[in-house]
Amino acid sequence: MSKLERLEPELAQRLIQEREKDWRKALRRDLSVQQRLAIPRHKMPEQPVSQRIKNFLEVNLGYTLELARAEAQRCLDCGQPGCVAGCPVAIDIPTFIKHIEAGELDRALLKIRETNGLPAICGRVCPQEVQCEKNCNLVRAGKEPVAIGHLERFVADYFSRLSDKTSFPATECSAGKKVAVVGSGPAGLTAAADLARLGYHVTVFEALHLPGGVLAYGIPEFRLPRTILNSEINFIKSLGVEIKTNFIVGRTATLEDLKEAGFRAFFLGTGAGLPAFMGVPGENLLGVFSANEYLTRVNLMKSFRFPEYDTPVLAARKVAVIGGGNVAMDAVRTALRLGAREATIYYRRSRAEMPARVEEVKHAEEEGVIFNFLTVPVRFLGDSQGRLRGLLLQKLTLGPPDSSGRPRPVPVPGSEYEVEADLAVVAIGQSPNPLLIKQLPGLKLGRWGNVEVDWENMGTSLPGIFAGGDAVRGGATVILAMGDGRKAARHIDIFLRKC
């Protein structure tokens, strides 16, 4: 099957039409394939390590216009672009990249925004290496893929904000109908933006005092500066979306209350806000944090600026972070920036199975994070004051694959050993926050307490209630959550047209 055939026929048709336009043909003639193949991938400029481990400013500095146009030239504009099929929201990647090459940055942004409401965020936090860039045809030619993520980020950052309200004309049927979006993370914001552009009155309910969900409380500033997040959120507000913070749906008002207040359909984007603990002795010692708590203190409550901000965080010398995902990388790099002399990742599988983005692992290693694979804590050790003083660890080997398809870690008997630590962060995953979804009678939940949906339309077992993002998937990625929000918005529209 060709790569284009993996796409929806309508989308494939559009890609072909765009590619056949004269300006694209002209660009392809400017440089030969051989010339393009000869250009090496352009590195992302970064803050030097010695400087960045002392601040919370963004590590990646972004391409300049020159770098971006040079990188865009690497794209062959091939007839069978794999990148689009690798993108969960199917951005027309070749077209936006060729717009960059032509110097038409406004058109590049409009093209991205057709399918992606949060490009500045996706360009920063998407795992491109397993999505678009993995499918880049340059990889098959033995080259590094086009830096699609870096280019997306560049375009989004280049403009303060471009209005594209007109691209989704409001329909008569949708006028006046109210839709409630629960949770202002990537799934909720995307659903809200799309619904607003379809002409609905959208209110987003956020339990915390700031919008953004995991983008606000989870992802650190050195990966996603708050100015970027806020400008994306302001853009969504400019589409007419109302965001109500400090509003805990299920407590401040029930879904029934909201129905009575006139909301006709609901999108649950309540995220994976329930931290998993290991269930080993000593886990409640002072100095043992869930990654959610540690990162919320630092990111949402700005404890890295304590005491200017009131919420404190424990400073520590030796920090142990348990887990191998992006959250674990965020926590361990945060610990370094808060002054830890030694910060170590303990992961129960090997490097190859680590779910973290390649770039996060690279940055962590550059910054001096120690990686300890095939190791798991079996006990947290405390002093007489109830404070953490160390970990009792056990070695593991990899056995046959488990249900996730990854090799199952098997304990090595008698391999226990102690290490010192005055702070530990448990970053082994999180499951959907049960606060709202557990109190909806008839809402079908899956094994992990996740909301079950019909993947065709993101509808739950309750009519008029749709869901997406981590509430459905457990801990997944920003872009998958956005894809869910987008799909749900389309089907909420179909649902509301019927009534």
Added chain:
Amino acid sequence: MNRIVKNQRLVPNLYHLVVEAPEVARSARPGQFVMVIPDEKGERIPLNLADFDKDKGTIELVYLVVGVSTRKLSRLKPGAFLAGVAGPLGHPVEVSGQETVLLVGGCFGPAGLYPVARALKLAGNKVIFLTEAKDRAYVYWEDKIKAVADQYLNLFRRDCFDSGKTLETALNRIKEKNPELSRVLVIGCDYLLHKISSLTAASGIKTGVYLTPIMVDGTGMCGACRVTVSGKTYFACVDGPVFDGHSLDWAEYFARRRAFLPQEQLALSHLENLPVEQKKNE
């Protein structure tokens, strides 16, 4: 942003805050709490609901001025705004009816127990209300509480020294007079929660303690407030705030409450512009 209607000193060190929060007031039930953010740079702190008025759209809170957040709160004037109020959170009090319930409140506790007493009384329970205070100058809302209680008693810590009338003798007397007593609920300082729990342990009277651990989000997301009850970990914000005082791991609870003591002192010095005590070089 929530507008402050009233913020007045009630007794030394305790303040009575009335603030606009119409959506919270509409859903609030006795025994629940809210998260309060004093200002833009403030913490999120849990405070027991002392009352709520659907019609006026206001909620009432009584807080002890102890750290940075409560000091900041105490300085806000009527007409000013809180950065945020979120709630109501936690489980409301269980009301069964036909029960004799003793409510023990110390410090900010009587305020939090006031709506609890009202709900219990309304459902036909017999309500005994014991206020524990340093002396009479620290007693508040006495008439208001008497109106929703069948019996009302004050116990002054000063008397404990003068006449030997201690919590223990007071509890014994209440039990003698009300042998059918089936439940005790306590809001107040750690000492009071623990003391009452240990006094009722022998008789096995069900004793619920309202815990106030450190919280960050208050919605079950972070686990800062985890407590151990009968060997199992719970999140006080979503599983509580009331827990069985006979099965709680008190040592762990006390330790976790003090987790940030040095930072809290530093924050206070910063707020009051006091010189920060420099640590001696290692």
